Amino acid sequence: MIMLITYGKRFILLCVLLRLYVLGLILFLQVKLQLNMRLVVNLSLRTALTVLHSQWYRLDKENNKFIKIVPLNIVDLLTPIGIAHWIMGDGYWDNSSKTGVICTDNLTFSEVELLIRVLKSKFNLTATVRSSEALRRTK
Structure with missing residues (x-):
């Protein structure tokens, strides 16, 4: 997910994103400030289904598929x-x-x-x- 954010909302957004990252709800977080003062945020979210998925499926590494358990x-x-x-x-x-x-x-x-x-x-x-x-x- 990529978002372009204007200058005024930058601080609040960074605080929220950092909090979510610390809580483990964001798997990947990359923040860049472009030359035109635009903030570009690239992130990968951990959904609630991730926990459920790992509870009911396991990865079969040989076939690279998830198997229901x-x-x-x-x-x-x-x-x-x-x-x-x-x-x-x-x-x-x-x-x-x-x-x-x-x-x-x-x-x-x-x-x-x-x-x-x-x-x-x-x-x-x-x-x-x-x-x-x-x-x-x-x-």
């Missing part, structure tokens, strides 16, 4: 509203078996088992693992 403290994080969002985003109703299905294709088997245990212990929901091949056959 299930945090070990999922039992503390998962709420009824969270389950509703999860179903709306990655789930559907399977009419043939009269069950709700949540797609967990990119998770490891141990992460799926952890989710099953949390759903049972915290919400008394019964969940089982079904392969995507079995789901394709029922449709």
